[in-house]
Amino acid sequence: GLAIGSAVAGGGHHEDAQYPDPFTSDQPYRDVLSSEFSSLSPENQMKWEYIHPQRDTYDFEAADRIVDFAERNVQEVRGHTLLWHSQNPDWLENGDFTPEQLRDILHEHISTVVGRYAGRIEQWDVANEIFDGNGQLRTQDNIWIRELGPGIIADAFRWAHEADPSAKLFFNDYGVEAINAKSDAYYELTRQLRAEGVPVEGFSAQAHLNLEDGFPADLTRNLQRFADLGLETAITELDVRLTPPESGTPTEEQLAEQADYYARTLQACLRVRTCHSFTVWGLPDKYSWVPSTFPEQGAATIMWDDFTRKPAYHSLLDTLAAA
Ligand code: G3I
Secondary structure, eight states, X not given: OOEEEEEEOOOSSOOOTTSOOHHHHOHHHHHHHHHHOSEEEESSTTSHHHHOOBTTBOOOHHHHHHHHHHHHTTOEEEEEEEEOSSSOOHHHHTOOOOHHHHHHHXXXXXXXXXXXXXXXXXXXXXXXXXXXXXXXXXTTTOHHHHHHOTHHHHHHHHHHHHHOTTSEEEEEESSOSSSSHHHHHHHHHHHHHHHTTOOOOEEEEOOEEEGGGOOOTTHHHHHHHHHHTTOEXXXXXXXXXXOOOTTSSOOHHHHHHHHHHHHHHHHHHHXXXXXXXXXXXXXXXXXXXXXXXXXTOBOOSSBOTTSOBOHHHHHHHHHHHHO
């Protein structure tokens, strides 16, 4: 009953020789995705700037490719994402729209994108990263909340539910693995929205972990309190970054500790009855987002660049075997 997923790398439709799309050009990569995983998450291909590049233009090519591939391989798909502050196209962020127009734009987008894949996507990250680290709504950088107020969040869930009543609809964020101000904010919001009958059905922790931050020891307890509210839970973007020594190669100790973080995250999901989806944020390291964002860090995924397995891969397998 647990789907094991990976992000699918790439920006898709960008015809850029310098950045070939791994999903269309790297056969060993495709083989690993189809043989090792039972769920796929488009890493970028369903985000606004890719799927809705102009106001009147949708580009479904890359997203279709992933959903078709998943279907052929009997895999689930996690849709990512509909209401977010990041990776929005210029026409949207810099457009001169009235609140009514913006509302219509979001409604149309959700109906179109969720409707296109209705019945083929198990879980949708409807609202992504709406709180900052202090548990405050992103009222400045999130265009939807800034221009339309927080009520737009409930509308997004309602519209997604209308477009695909069978998809589980999630809040998704990073830094919410532990019980802290941010996860508390989600706890209060999901409780309130469900009391109002808004179709919020899931809460997921991305789990972009860092060896230097320590492991979020109360992860199980945190997921459990959302499960107790009746919510599905999930781990959606797990990776464990580290700072290798100057040689660039992680030490054995680092790899062992990383393997332990992966295993403990999976154990948390296995212990929580409503956690049915566990996804790593891509592999191998050459396709990881980490080094471009944290230049000193890397090696965050479970596979080396030639697809040989790291200790973290084996620790996940061992954890599943023991479950
Ligand atoms: O495909 C283009 C290429 O054509 C272009 O020339 C090149 C130049 O930089 O960029 C390529 O696009 C990049 C894209 O990833 C695909 O590789 C973008 O610049 C880059 O910004 C984008 O980064 C993504 C990031 O979200 C953007 O916010 C990462 O791949 C993706 O892993 C990351 O994922 C997020 C989740 O959606 C939400 N949670 C956090 C997570 C990590 O930041």
